Structure formats: structure tokens, C-alpha cells
Amino acid sequence: MLDEIILQLKGKKSPKRRSATKKLRKLKNIDAGPFLLSALKEELKDLRTWETQYQMIMAIGECGYKPALEFLQSLAHQTFEATMVYVAIGDAIQRLSMQNEQDVTTIFEAIDTENDMLIDGAIRAMAMLKVVPVNLDIEKIINYVAAKNNNDGMHFWVLAAAPGWSGKKVDEYLAFCSTSKRDEIIDAVELARKQKYKKWFPL
Template structure:
């Protein structure tokens, strides 16, 4: 995560390789997803690394990617937003993967985003509901790096 926060772009190949390995510590994947989106996003834009992480099948990697989107207050293109929602909508309302998307969506336009946020705000997880409520008001919360 420090490599991403410090904008150390030469680390991208190493981080991408590490993200594809089998690791016991799932929190490492979250840090990798966050860093990969920050570093690749600076060169390629946010959509490619976000999709790469979401499509990896490693939920902690996807969680880290969505965390970076929220922390950077990134507004992905409509196709990427649809892709994110396609991944998240079928998940159980208790699934924590919804949190960072709900937190990030404050700046995302569209009825589908609004419907997602309303579902999250009415859901059983207080953290997700609070993030979604703030996003529906167009407000971002400030989150620390760790």
C-alpha cells in the first residue's frame, strides 16, 4: 500500500505478479488492489486496473481496488460503473465488498447508481448504509490510509 501511496510506478509488475499468487493473508490482496489501481490508474486511467482487479476473482483484491477508487474520489466512465455494479449487485446484502463502492459512488451519476445506493442504505450493514447515505447526498467521507 505504501508503494501505491508514494506513487512508485516501477512496482506495478511486481505487485501485479504478487496479486496473482496464492497468499494466506487476504489483507495483502486489499493492499495490492489499492496500489495497483493507484499506480496503473496514473498511467492508464482507472477503468483498466479496476476491471482487472474485479475480474480476478479475488474479492480482497477487488475490495482494495474499490477502496482506491473511493479514496481518490474517482468517477469511472459509465461502462466501468456498470461493470462494478454488475459484480456487486448479486452479492448478499451482508457482503462487505459493497462498502467501498458505496463510499466511492458520491460522484457517480445515474439511476442505476442511485438504486444501488438506496439498496445499500436500506441494507443490514451499518457501515455500508452510512457510506451509501453520504454518497446519496453527494458527500465523501475522509478515510485514512490504513
């Protein structure tokens, strides 16, 4: 099964490679890591195939291939016209760099870059992994996002991570987001208040 998909990963057409990558992303098999990293390095040579690049980076993160971390960290400082690629980079770096189940160091490193898409990706991974950081880190994350308009899309993934969080700061943040005009933010606030995680399916 894995061998067949990896063969497809080496195909001549980007849509075929993207299809193979999506299958590997679902499998979450670390053995696919070296092949995905090699394929990504080739894919990055063509600016037009950013969707395939995005999926390859996501797959590397989801299969837990830590040897790719340094390369992905270098990509975070490169210029991509298709800014969605940064979301995948932020997501994958957060997954691969965690030293323990509460580690959100990557989120603060992303904040330092001032690249909103990179930050969004790291926060999204935190939400998908249902990370419950230490209270001080939760407060720092909330302080950062609460400075934004409550209709800002970044709130969504913070709220998606929040069902496992508690405390006065969290309650105040939920109240702040509850007056947003965006339905998905309101829905995420309600889930957080009920302490219910939802299974999200990001791109």
C-alpha cells in the same frame, strides 16, 4: 528526514520497519519508492511479517512509485495465507496503473481473478482517490457488486466512491444498499445520496 526513515526501514526488527513504512506512507514521497520496493522483496521472505508487507505495499502505491507495478502485478497471482496482503496489492496496482483520472481497468482485471480481497483493494483505492469512472464502467462495477448480498462488505467501498457518481443505475444501487443490516453501509449510502465524500483512514 527521509534519510532517517529509510535507515529505520533497514532495521533488524519487523515492527521498526513497519513503523518506518507508515511514516513513508504518510509522506507520499516518490523518492522513497526504490527503498520500499527493495525492503518489500526482503520482507516477503518471512510469512510472519504480513502486516509489515501490507504497509510496504500500501506505501509504494501511495508514493506513486510506478516502476514497482510489474512486481506487484506478479504478487497478485501468488498465494498469501494472510489475505489482507491482497487488499494492499489491489489498492497499489489501481493507484499505479491509472492512465487517466477515470481509469478503473485494474478493477475489472481484479474481478477476473475472482479474488475478493484483491477486488476490494482496487475498489478501495478508487474510493480513496474519488475516481469518477465513465458511465459504462460505473454500470459494470455496480452490476458486479449488486449480485452480492447487500450486507457484503465490498459494498462499503463502492458506496464510498459513489458521491461523485450519478444516474439511474447509481440511484437503484443506493436503494438496494439502503436495506442492508450493516450500519457502515447505511452511513455510506446517506453520504453518497448527499454527494459528500468522507475522509477515510483505511489500515
